[in-house]
Amino acid sequence: MTQPTRPTLDRRQLLQGLGAAASLPLLGGLAAPAFANGGDGRVVVIGGGFGGATAAKYLKRGNPALQVTLVEPQSTFYTCPFSNLFLGGLREMESIAHGYDELRDRYGVEVVHARAEDIDPVAHKVSLTGGRELAYDRLVLSPGIDIRWNALEGYDEAAADLAPHAWKAGPQTRLLKEQLEGMEDGGTFVMVAPANPFRCPPGPYERASMVAHYFSQHKPNAKVLILDAKDNFSKQGLFTAGWERLYGDRIEWVGLSGDGRVTRVDAANREVETEFGTRHQADVLNVIPPQKAGWIADRAGVTDDSGWVPVQPATFESTRVPDIHVVGDATIAAPMPKSGFCANAQAKVAAAAIVAALAGRSAPEPYWTNTCYSLVGPEYGISVAGVYRLADGQIASVEGAGGLSPMEASDEVRRMEAQYAVGWYNAICQDTWGTEA
């Protein structure tokens, strides 16, 4: 994504001052207008993905009198979840496309297809491409991720046209699919996997699975090589067992201690070099690079030095800037992962907190859940779940709940999990965008 850049020196200093002021009760009270119970208020939501669309919908469900405006440049949103199934030949792109009709027509959300260019947290205003300004009492940012271009040597925006990341679903996903289809049988698909934290921890390994499935159907002599910057990954035991079961030795994974960390990318030649100088030649090269919170979070001044957004767990309000709530992949919310499910769950907590605050009430006690399904094969699903609550003011996994699919399970259980993965996708897309499967 290309974004205009402007000097931010004064803004940084200003926001640091604001953050300090927010802790003073008097100023905090002035910053938050008090509405009567059920009164109205203006909420602007930036970003129409799992977090933003859910926030807009549940704000209106919580209080239909609120004026809710959703700002999202695209009129069609493609989900990263199930984009791997498109790569595997199990789905078309149209089946992971969602729109904003339900938000507009059923819930009365004003949907504006423009890009938010700047945020003035003092005046409580968002400026959009085309010059429009939106005033807010509360702002919700669901900015997703941006790529840290050049954090990995040689991987810039031009390189992504040759060696796609496909870590934002859309044209990049189609490009990777075209490259896979155009690859000769006997070729090698090389995936570069990043260090933590990054969007969708099991995503690279589901992608490797789906590419291996596609090869098993269309290019029986092709291989998958994963070069990983870490030694452990999400659902590792389940993936490894599934790969061996379904794909034999087609998928090879090289972790950090096996010299798997890629330090240089030569996209034009589809070659990568690792930390200790090993060079790998790819026929199709997929680089999943280091990431950070989406660009608009920087403009709002809510990111910290890590590039991600610290939040108050009970409300997902920024710890740095009052009246701005941030949800989804952009946030620091461990032990919750950066998943669409979590973005949806965090958005519901933030929406309820905003509805309560604008009515002069305290926020409800938060509850969060996560379930991440991954398909190893079309009829082979695995999952990880988590249930989260507040403990001593921090997000904590509930003792004894959640966890992985069992390592030992029948084919029937794996088949059911693959079906439930589809059920989950249909349900969360209905809940978020109103899409009828």
Added chain:
Amino acid sequence: MRYLPPGLGRGLVASLALLAAAATHADDLQIEVMAGGCANCHGTDGRLSGAVPPLAGRDQALLESRLLAFKHEEVPGTTIMDRIAKGFSDEELAALAEHYATLAND
């Protein structure tokens, strides 16, 4: 950090149940937040039919006993609901059962 559900949470849910007959706006918000995760597989208000069964409008006692059975691993062939149900106290599961039983299923 790991965490056990505190007495406070259970007390809150018990109060919710008591107030259910005259639910206020604030209580609606609390149960909507508690039930928030259900929608991700069962659809908004638990109304979606598909691979995953709907929840809205089903018998309250049935829903509650089913949730407790998941929690205690008494449902053969369960994939994920055992892992989820263990994250809620018995009182919370009862409040969720009541919530979904009172929603219309259309």
